[in-house]
Amino acid sequence: MKLDDVKKLQQKKYREEFGHFLVEGEHLVLELQKAAIKIPSLKNSELFVTEQYQAWQSDFKTHVITEKQMAQISDTKTPQGILAVVPFLPSSSSPTKTERAIYLYEVQDPGNLGTILRTLAWFGNFRLLLSPNSVDPYNPKVVRSSMGAIFHVAMELDVPLDALKNRFKKIACLDMQGKPLSDASLKDFDCYLFGNEARGVPHEYLSDLHAQAFTIHGCGAIESLNLASAVNICVYELTR
Amino acid sequence: MKLDDVKKLQQKKYREEFGHFLVEGEHLVLELQKAAIKIPSLKNSELFVTEQYQAWQSDFKTHVITEKQMAQISDTKTPQGILAVVPFLPSSSSPTKTERAIYLYEVQDPGNLGTILRTLAWFGNFRLLLSPNSVDPYNPKVVRSSMGAIFHVAMELDVPLDALKNRFKKIACLDMQGKPLSDASLKDFDCYLFGNEARGVPHEYLSDLHAQAFTIHGCGAIESLNLASAVNICVYELTR
Numbered sequence: 001m002k003l004d005d006v007k008k009l010q011q012k013k014y015r016e017e018f019g020h021f022l023v024e025g026e027h028l029v030l031e032l033q034k035a036a037i038k039i040p041s042l043k044n045s046e047l048f049v050t051e052q053y054q055a056w057q058s059d060f061k062t063h064v065i066t067e068k069q070m071a072q073i074s075d076t077k078t079p080q081g082i083l084a085v086v087p088f089l090p091s092s093s094s095p096t097k098t099e100r101a102i103y104l105y106e107v108q109d110p111g112n113l114g115t116i117l118r119t120l121a122w123f124g125n126f127r128l129l130l131s132p133n134s135v136d137p138y139n140p141k142v143v144r145s146s147m148g149a150i151f152h153v154a155m156e157l158d159v160p161l162d163a164l165k166n167r168f169k170k171i172a173c174l175d176m177q178g179k180p181l182s183d184a185s186l187k188d189f190d191c192y193l194f195g196n197e198a199r200g201v202p203h204e205y206l207s208d209l210h211a212q213a214f215t216i217h218g219c220g221a222i223e224s225l226n227l228a229s230a231v232n233i234c235v236y237e238l239t240r
Numbered sequence: 241m242k243l244d245d246v247k248k249l250q251q252k253k254y255r256e257e258f259g260h261f262l263v264e265g266e267h268l269v270l271e272l273q274k275a276a277i278k279i280p281s282l283k284n285s286e287l288f289v290t291e292q293y294q295a296w297q298s299d300f301k302t303h304v305i306t307e308k309q310m311a312q313i314s315d316t317k318t319p320q321g322i323l324a325v326v327p328f329l330p331s332s333s334s335p336t337k338t339e340r341a342i343y344l345y346e347v348q349d350p351g352n353l354g355t356i357l358r359t360l361a362w363f364g365n366f367r368l369l370l371s372p373n374s375v376d377p378y379n380p381k382v383v384r385s386s387m388g389a390i391f392h393v394a395m396e397l398d399v400p401l402d403a404l405k406n407r408f409k410k411i412a413c414l415d416m417q418g419k420p421l422s423d424a425s426l427k428d429f430d431c432y433l434f435g436n437e438a439r440g441v442p443h444e445y446l447s448d449l450h451a452q453a454f455t456i457h458g459c460g461a462i463e464s465l466n467l468a469s470a471v472n473i474c475v476y477e478l479t480r
Contacts, residue, residue, distance in 0.1 A: 229469070
């Protein structure tokens with residue numbers, strides 16, 4: 001890919017146009033190389049490196065560029081000197097029987113989504129569904145904070161909330177007024193729904209989905225728990 | 241405080257020199273006002289607002305400044321127009337009998353520390369101890385991502401790791417090879433130790449502390465869970 005086009009991949013509209021995203025830094029490129037063993041399409045990634053990385057071992061087509069050029073295509077203030085241009089991950093295979101779905105409604109914070117991907121990859125056997133108007137999982141900040149977990153989680157993008165009804169049998173929702181999470185029935189669902197950081201899920205949708213509410217009870221000192229923390233605790237409780 | 245000095249509070253050395261930190265944005269200033277009811281020293285905060293906020297209700301000494309001045313003292317790219325200069329929180333009172341200590345060794349990421357503060361404030365009855373060389377909890381990014389939780393958690397800064405031995409009876413440590421977190425004995429400790437994001441806790445220290453290891457088991461796809469997620473799951477398990 002031409003350097004001018006690589007630079008554009010920092011923006012969502014060009015990522016969608018080219019079907020590629022950026023993976024930057026030693027750790028993430030190593031994770032990409034491990035993932036390429038399992039996901040054949042990732043072998044078509046291209047690598048851009050500065051002189052210090054010219055001996056880097058990979059099967060990817062590699063371009064040596066100047067530090068100035070790297071600064072132009074990099075998303076970070078102090079580029080590490082190694083960056084890959086990677087094709088979008090394959091649209092995820094059909095769910096397995098034991099897999100549970102985590103549905104995020106309009107999640108906005110890239111760090112939250114990255115952390116959630118890390119949690120789902122850590123525990124395994126979860127599928128991530130994102131609503132329309134969610135932060136793009138191929139955003140460089142999401143990729144970075146996922147620490148490579150993005151290569152290990154089956155993802156589906158732009159899944160409308162009202163599509164859940166026909167697809168899942170029993171939907172649970174994390175909400176402010178529900179059963180405690182430690183209730184044994186938490187495990188009886190096939191989809192777990194989490195709302196936007198500030199606004200949650202609109203209540204009119206919830207009744208339409210016949211979603212069962214669960215709550216992580218706190219002591220009342222502050223308004224809410226961080227979204228990624230809530231997903232994290234729910235996923236832990238499900239695998240406990 | 242003079243505007244030139246306020247601007248300096250973005251840097252740790254000046255925060256320490258002046259004993260003040262920045263609290264920016266509507267939500268955080270509201271949380272500060274609520275906290276000032278319980279913590280008398282917070283009443284000495286000063287407020288800096290642009291014209292749009294000049295009718296803002298508070299008991300703080302208030303200065304109306306221009307948008308240009310606000311942009312200079314603000315830590316964010318698009319300032320909200322309201323920012324408080326706040327005295328350091330009182331060094332925390334002596335621990336209560338039911339309180340548990342969470343000790344973080346050289347935590348580096350501001351977002352992680354903010355999220356951890358939020359988790360501790362949410363569940364309540366935890367005290368936060370930070371080692372030397374940890375990220376400063378008065379860093380504007382920590383304050384922001386704590387969403388006001390920083391006003392609700394008893395904190396102690398610069399607590400050396402080797403001071404834990406004399407102070408606590410039984411120390412637990414989250415590590416890669418230990419008992420599962422759901423083990424009933426997790427509750428029998430008075431201090432819970434978490435290592436730095438990349439390096440953990442140096443092993444020579446752990447044996448000296450006779451710390452008992454606990455592990456959050458994963459499926460093996462990725463190297464590690466996010467630090468804030470690990471603290472979060474541990475705290476949830478303790479209050480479960």
